[in-house]
Amino acid sequence: MxxxxxxxxxxxxxxxxxxxxxxxxxxxxxxLHFADIADLxxxxxxxxxxxxxxQLTPDEQADVLMELxxxxxxxxxKSLSSKEIADQLENLDSDDxxxxxxxxxxxxxxxxxxxxxxxxxxxxIVELLNYDEDTAGGLMQKEFIQAKLDxxxxxxxxxxxxxxxEVENVYTIYVVDDLNKLVGLLSLKKLIFxxxxxxxxxxxxxxxxxSAKTSDSSEDVAxxxxxxxxxxxxxxDLQNKLVGRITIDDIVxxxxxxxxxxxxxxxxxxxxxxxxxxxxHISRARLPWLLIGMLGGIFAANVIAGFTNEISHIPTLALFxxxxxxxxxxxxxxxxxxxxQALAKGNDHFDHFKKKIIKETFVGLLNGVFLxxxxxxxxxxxxxxxxxxxxxxxxxxxIVFAGLFGTIIPLxxxxxxxxxALATGPFVTTLNDVLGLFIYFTxxxxxxxx
Amino acid sequence: MxxxxxxxxxxxxxxxxxxxxxxxxxxxxxxLHFADIADLxxxxxxxxxxxxxxQLTPDEQADVLMELxxxxxxxxxKSLSSKEIADQLENLDSDDxxxxxxxxxxxxxxxxxxxxxxxxxxxxIVELLNYDEDTAGGLMQKEFIQAKLDxxxxxxxxxxxxxxxEVENVYTIYVVDDLNKLVGLLSLKKLIFxxxxxxxxxxxxxxxxxSAKTSDSSEDVAxxxxxxxxxxxxxxDLQNKLVGRITIDDIVxxxxxxxxxxxxxxxxxxxxxxxxxxxxHISRARLPWLLIGMLGGIFAANVIAGFTNEISHIPTLALFxxxxxxxxxxxxxxxxxxxxQALAKGNDHFDHFKKKIIKETFVGLLNGVFLxxxxxxxxxxxxxxxxxxxxxxxxxxxIVFAGLFGTIIPLxxxxxxxxxALATGPFVTTLNDVLGLFIYFTxxxxxxxx
Numbered sequence: 001m002x003x004x005x006x007x008x009x010x011x012x013x014x015x016x017x018x019x020x021x022x023x024x025x026x027x028x029x030x031x032l033h034f035a036d037i038a039d040l041x042x043x044x045x046x047x048x049x050x051x052x053x054x055q056l057t058p059d060e061q062a063d064v065l066m067e068l069x070x071x072x073x074x075x076x077x078k079s080l081s082s083k084e085i086a087d088q089l090e091n092l093d094s095d096d097x098x099x100x101x102x103x104x105x106x107x108x109x110x111x112x113x114x115x116x117x118x119x120x121x122x123x124x125i126v127e128l129l130n131y132d133e134d135t136a137g138g139l140m141q142k143e144f145i146q147a148k149l150d151x152x153x154x155x156x157x158x159x160x161x162x163x164x165x166e167v168e169n170v171y172t173i174y175v176v177d178d179l180n181k182l183v184g185l186l187s188l189k190k191l192i193f194x195x196x197x198x199x200x201x202x203x204x205x206x207x208x209x210x211s212a213k214t215s216d217s218s219e220d221v222a223x224x225x226x227x228x229x230x231x232x233x234x235x236x237d238l239q240n241k242l243v244g245r246i247t248i249d250d251i252v253x254x255x256x257x258x259x260x261x262x263x264x265x266x267x268x269x270x271x272x273x274x275x276x277x278x279x280x281h282i283s284r285a286r287l288p289w290l291l292i293g294m295l296g297g298i299f300a301a302n303v304i305a306g307f308t309n310e311i312s313h314i315p316t317l318a319l320f321x322x323x324x325x326x327x328x329x330x331x332x333x334x335x336x337x338x339x340x341q342a343l344a345k346g347n348d349h350f351d352h353f354k355k356k357i358i359k360e361t362f363v364g365l366l367n368g369v370f371l372x373x374x375x376x377x378x379x380x381x382x383x384x385x386x387x388x389x390x391x392x393x394x395x396x397x398x399i400v401f402a403g404l405f406g407t408i409i410p411l412x413x414x415x416x417x418x419x420x421a422l423a424t425g426p427f428v429t430t431l432n433d434v435l436g437l438f439i440y441f442t443x444x445x446x447x448x449x450x
Numbered sequence: 451m452x453x454x455x456x457x458x459x460x461x462x463x464x465x466x467x468x469x470x471x472x473x474x475x476x477x478x479x480x481x482l483h484f485a486d487i488a489d490l491x492x493x494x495x496x497x498x499x500x501x502x503x504x505q506l507t508p509d510e511q512a513d514v515l516m517e518l519x520x521x522x523x524x525x526x527x528k529s530l531s532s533k534e535i536a537d538q539l540e541n542l543d544s545d546d547x548x549x550x551x552x553x554x555x556x557x558x559x560x561x562x563x564x565x566x567x568x569x570x571x572x573x574x575i576v577e578l579l580n581y582d583e584d585t586a587g588g589l590m591q592k593e594f595i596q597a598k599l600d601x602x603x604x605x606x607x608x609x610x611x612x613x614x615x616e617v618e619n620v621y622t623i624y625v626v627d628d629l630n631k632l633v634g635l636l637s638l639k640k641l642i643f644x645x646x647x648x649x650x651x652x653x654x655x656x657x658x659x660x661s662a663k664t665s666d667s668s669e670d671v672a673x674x675x676x677x678x679x680x681x682x683x684x685x686x687d688l689q690n691k692l693v694g695r696i697t698i699d700d701i702v703x704x705x706x707x708x709x710x711x712x713x714x715x716x717x718x719x720x721x722x723x724x725x726x727x728x729x730x731h732i733s734r735a736r737l738p739w740l741l742i743g744m745l746g747g748i749f750a751a752n753v754i755a756g757f758t759n760e761i762s763h764i765p766t767l768a769l770f771x772x773x774x775x776x777x778x779x780x781x782x783x784x785x786x787x788x789x790x791q792a793l794a795k796g797n798d799h800f801d802h803f804k805k806k807i808i809k810e811t812f813v814g815l816l817n818g819v820f821l822x823x824x825x826x827x828x829x830x831x832x833x834x835x836x837x838x839x840x841x842x843x844x845x846x847x848x849i850v851f852a853g854l855f856g857t858i859i860p861l862x863x864x865x866x867x868x869x870x871a872l873a874t875g876p877f878v879t880t881l882n883d884v885l886g887l888f889i890y891f892t893x894x895x896x897x898x899x900x
Contacts, residue, residue, distance in 0.1 A: 033658040035677050161643050169681065170639050171621070188638055189620050193611050208483040226706070227485050229699045231619065231681055248698050249679045255702065256676070259709030260791055263716065267787030268780055275792035279809055283816045286784045290821060290849075293780045297773025298828070304769045311765050318761055318768040319754045322775050322883050323747025329779065329879070330718055330743045334736050337717030341710055342725035359729055366733045371740060378748070399740075429779070433772050 005039055013040070017051050025055050034060060038067030046075055062091035065100075071276060074103055082108065086115035089125065095141035095250070097121070098128035128244075136221045137214035139254075140235040140244030143167045146174045147186060147200050154196040171232045174242055175204040182234055182242045184209055211236050214243060221246060222254045261421075262344065266337065268293075268425040289425060296430030300325070300437055307441040310448070316384075317444050320391050321437065327371070327395060328402040328436035332428035335360055335406030340420045343410065356407055364403035372396040386447065394443040398436040405432060455489055463490070467501050475505050484510060488517030496525055512541035515550075521726060524553055532558065536565035539575065545591035545700070547571070548578035578694075586671045587664035589704075590685040590694030593617045596624045597636060597650050604646040621682045624692055625654040632684055632692045634659055661686050664693060671696060672704045711871075712794065716787065718743075718875040739875060746880030750775070750887055757891040760898070766834075767894050770841050774890045777821070777845060778852040778882035785810055785856030786878050790870045793860065806857055814853035822846040840897050844890040851889070852882045 009028075016024040029037060029052065037056070041049040041064065049072075053061060065073065065088060077085060077100065085104075089097040089112065101109050109129070116122040124142040131137025145163050147156045156173070164170060173191065175184040184206040194203055211234045212221045225233055225248065235244040261272060268289035273282050304311070304321070311318055339356065372392040379388020406428050410420035459478075466474040479487060479502065487506070491499040491514065499522075503511060515523065515538060527535060527550065535554075539547040539562065551559050559579070566572040574592040581587030595613050597606045606623070614620060623641065625634040634656040644653050661684045662671045675683050675698065685694040711722060718739035723732050754761070754771070761767050789806065822842040829838020856878050860870035 031657070033660065033678060035679070157642070164639055164643070169621075169637075171619075171681075187619075188642075189614055192607070192638075192642055193614070207481070210483065226702055228483060229485070231621070231698060248681060248702070252676055252698070252702060252705065255705055256709070259706070259713070263709070263713055263791065264787055266713065267716070267783045269784055269787060273788065275788050275806065279812045279816065282788070282809075283813050286781075286813070287817060287820065289784070290777065290780055290817060291824075293776050294773065294821060294825065297770065297776050300772035300776070301769035304772070305766075308765050308768075311768055312762070315758050315762050315765075316755075318758075318771065319751035320747065321768065321771045322750035322754070322887060323744065325772050325775060326743050326747050326750070326779075326880065326883055327740065329776075330740055331736075333717045333875075334719055334739070337714055337719060338723065338725050338732070341713065356725065359732070362729045363732050363736070366729065367737060367740060370737065371744060374741075375744065425783075430776065433776055437772060 005036070005043070010040070010043055013052070014044070014048065017048050022055055025052060029055065030060075034063035035067045037064045042069050042072050046079055049076060050079065058087075058091045061088060062096075066092065066096050069274075069276065071274070073100075077103070082111040083115045085112045086117075089116060090118050090121055093141045093143055094121065094124040094128055095139065095244075097125045098138075099133070101125060101129060102133060131214060134218050135214060136212040136216040136218065136235050136246060137244075139218050139221065139246045139250050140212075140214070141247070142244055144174060144232075144234070144242075144245040145170055146176050146242060147204075149175060149177055149183065149199075149201045149204075151200045152196065153191060153194045153198050153200070153203070156191060156200060157196070160191075169247065171247070174234045174245070175200055176242050180242060181240045182209065182211055182236050185234075209234075212246065213238070218254050219258060222251045222258070225251050226255070258344075262340065262419075265419065265421040266333075266340065266425050292427070293430055296433055299430075299434050303434055303437045304441070307445065310441060310445050314387075314444070314448060316387055317390070317441070320387075320440070323375075323391070324394060324398055324436045324440045325433040328398045328432035329429040331364070331367070331399050331402040332406035332432040335363075335403045336410050336420075336428050339407050339410045343414050343420050353411055356411070357404065360403045360407040361400065364400035367403075368396040368399035371399065390440075390444045390447050393447070394436075394440040397439050397443070398432070401435060401439070402428075402432040405435070455486070455493070460490070460493055463502070464494070464498065467498050472505055475502060479505065480510075484513035485517045487514045492519050492522050496529055499526060500529065508537075508541045511538060512546075516542070516546050519726065521724075523550075527553070532561040533565045535562045536567075539566060540568050540571055543591045543593055544571065544574040544578055545589065545694075547575045548588075549583070551575060551579060552583060581664060584668050585664060586662040586666040586668065586685050586696060587694075589668050589671065589696050589700050590662075590664070591697070592694055594624060594682075594684070594692075594695040595620055596626050596692060597654075599625060599627055599633065599649075599651045599654075601650045602646065603641060603644045603648050603650070603653070606641060606650060607646075610641075619697065621697070624684045624695070625650055626692050630692060631690045632659065632661055632686050635684075659684075662696065663688070668704050669708060672701045672708070675701050676705070708794075712790065712869075715869065715871040716783075716790065716875050742877070743880055746883055749880075749884050753884055753887045754891070757895065760891060760895050764837075764894070764898060766837055767840070767891070770837075770890070771887065773825075773841070774844060774848055774886045775883040778848045778886035779879040781814070781817070781849050781852040782856035782878035782882040785813075785853045786860050786870075789857050789860045793864050793870050803861055806861070807854065810853045810857040811850065814850035817853075818846040818849035821849065836897065840890075840894045843897070844886075844893040847889050847893070848882070848886040851885060852878075855881060855885070 013025065041052060044052065053064065056064060068076065089100065101112060104112065113122050113126060128142065143166050145160060145167055147159065170188055173186040173188065174182060175186055177183050184204040186200060186204045190203055210224060210228050210230060212224065214235055214237055221233065232245050232247045234242055235246060237243050264272065269285050270288045271285035273285045372395050375395055376388045376392035379385060379391065409428055413422060414420040463475065491502060494502065503514065506514060518526065539550065551562060554562065563572050563576060578592065595610060595617055597609065620638055623636040623638065624632060625636055627633050634654040636650060636654045640653055660674060660678045660680060662674065664685055664687055671683065682695050682697045684692055685696060687693050714722065719735050720738045721735035723735045822845050825845055826838045826842035829835060829841065859878055863872060864870040
């Protein structure tokens with residue numbers, strides 16, 4: 001039942017494009033779901049994709065366009081004339097149309113808008129372009145169903161039919177007063193089974209209405225929809241007037257993007273990149289943290305330089321430098337990952353600061369004792385008890401401190417409204433490298449009485 | 451409009467519980483959204499939470515129960531009698547009821563089931579308990595709306611009213627044939643506006659029906675719903691008979707969990723933990739990777755031990771051990787993070803293996819040249835050109851190789867069906883430590899002619 005994209009199919013399609021065998025293309029493509037068609041076009045050259053795209057019906061074109069990969073869609077749109085883009089926009093939901101326009105230059109946007117035939121749609125899009133793309137206003141669409149408090153059920157059904165034409169998925173009807181202020185919700189199910197003589201004011205739900213303000217951040221809206229299990233959320237302006245709605249599919253995108261962003265940030269990548277991004281773009285996104293890491297390495301060299309005397313006396317001290325730095329880094333990353341996740345979930349009603357630190361101290365003590373004992377055991381086995389003692393004592397101290405730093409740094413960053421995921425990356429690792437070496441050599445100097 | 455949980459409110463609530471001031475509790479709690487009530491109960495002791503919980507209406511109880519944090523819900527349920535649990539289950543959706551039962555012991559499950567009054571609900575739950583919780587069968591609920599092909603619109607509306615009573619959110623009506631096999635979909639909107647004399651067979655959508663099999667993995671179902679922008683998906687058995695549906699709220703949970711799991715795995719945490727997990731649980735989840743990291747450190751010590759001769763001649767060689775290992779680790783984590791994300795998205799229709807490696811080589815060369823030049827410049831400034839040359843040459847080689855390992859290892863793991871996120875953690879870091887040191891000291895030995 002589901003389509004599997006094969007090399008074979010792709011070759012046949014390319015052949016059909018070369019031969020301009022439109023019958024073959026239409027017959028084989030129309031069967032597919034638009035998300036599969038988009039996957040297919042992602043694999044073609046721009047010229048090939050364009051050829052296939054214009055064999056689709058306008059509705060199919062709109063659906064496929066929004067499913068293309070972003071870089072491929074941008075390239076595709078750049079190869080279209082303003083009039084062609086305007087035609088595409090008229091079949092899209094207003095939020096999608098605004099997203100696509102937002103990628104173009106200001107001049108081009110004006111040109112495209114002026115070429116649109118549907119003035120109302122053009123107005124909606126222009127309004128949406130005013131909002132920052134990371135806010136509820138930037139996410140919302142102008143297509144939604146609203147009912148007035150004093151409408152009867154039968155009037156509402158008539159209006160629903162009229163409004164419903166351009167709204168693809170009707171989840172909930174938003175109820176507004178005479179001033180267009182949001183006052184409640186009405187489920188489609190409830191409307192259908194109501195007596196047609198009843199009025200909306202007798203049916204609608206007015207308690208616990210969750211809405212978003214146009215200026216709310218998209219992350220905020222995503223968390224709210226997630227927390228309250230919403231499939232769509234009404235968006236209101238500063239006067240509480242209903243201006244749009246956001247549907248769950250856009251929110252799922254944001255949840256995925258947020259998770260990707262955190263994962264990348266924790267991995268030391270400073271700009272959002274895809275595996276399809278250019279070599280240049282990937283290099284640049286990775287450089288900042290590598291530079292910080294290198295700075296950390298130079299710091300670490302300075303720390304060790306302070307102990308060259310000890311190293312020249314006991315050269316074997318140098319052997320465990322990587323063990324100490326690696327363990328400090330690992331523990332730091334582990335503990336900060338847990339804090340970052342808890343913060344991302346907003347599990348922080350009250351001041352858990354102290355509680356987290358106490359817990360991390362216990363975890364550090366437990367793991368520290370365990371691992372330090374193992375390394376001491378190994379050293380005894382090889383008959384080097386002094387070095388073993390130095391390594392195990394300092395490993396223990398490093399594990400406890402690295403865990404504490406890994407916990408405290410994201411908490412501090414979060415308090416100053418800096419994304420705590422930053423901390424999980426080379427930041428904590430680098431800091432723990434320097435700290436770990438200092439502890440290690442200090443303990444070494446003390447125990448060897450140097 | 452939204453509720454903000456304050457310490458003050460919590461204290462007043464506790465006071466009301468002590469005074470058994472039920473009027474205060476009911477008045478202040480009933481106003482709240484169930485997700486907020488759950489947040490509130492999460493903050494109370496088990497006895498306090500129980501007291502408030504039983505002031506709620508049965509419907510509110512069901513909603514609140516599913517929003518509690520898992521550990522708190524488990525503790526809460528354990529303090530209830532079998533009869534009390536059975537009463538709670540009857541108000542829950544079948545999938546939620548099965549999830550809750552699944553947490554209990556087999557004996558307890560039987561006891562609870564036998565105490566349920568609604569036989570049909572009990573049967574549904576027992577059926578759902580048969581499925582693995584990580585499959586579509588384990589996720590689905592038995593509450594959905596179905597219509598037969600030969601029904602008229604008016605008959606369908608009557609049935610809808612009957613079936614609809616226990617289905618909370620109606621997104622789509624599933625259309626089945628006489629054998630109960632899924633043949634298509636019908637939107638509620640289309641049904642409402644259809645001529646009542648028409649039949650379902652004239653109205654329903656039969657093309658591009660996306661469904662899930664009971665045995666499909668939940669990750670698979672999540673990807674499918676995400677790809678095809680679905681709000682609900684019908685679940686069929688091996689004979690294509692309709693047996694349930696999965697709604698988007700469950701999928702959002704899975705997407706979040708998957709992202710969390712990958713983030714934790716990449717951070718070297720081997721078992722799913724929350725910041726609320728016990729010290730013991732957190733320690734155990736973190737130990738495996740720390741042991742591997744320690745093993746890596748011992749390996750690294752062995753590598754360095756092979757070069758003690760060089761270190762005793764040129765002790766300053768030891769200074770840059772942390773720089774080399776840190777940079778190898780950072781580059782490895784960065785490159786594997788990109789591959790892991792691309793793999794998680796399933797962006798791998800064909801064999802991109804070679805392409806990814808070539809790209810990573812170029813990124814490595816670019817960043818390697820840049821960073822190696824900087825470090826050489828710094829060394830020249832401090833007048834130590836030989837050591838600078840050793841560090842910069844080996845840094846360059848380490849960056850290129852670390853990037854390649856970071857790219858290749860997750861690809862190989864993925865090919866052998868091992869979660870590639872494993873690679874991003876201490877695995878790549880540890881490997882790159884050892885490799886980097888070997889390169890560094892070999893280059894050092896060569897250039898110093900030792």
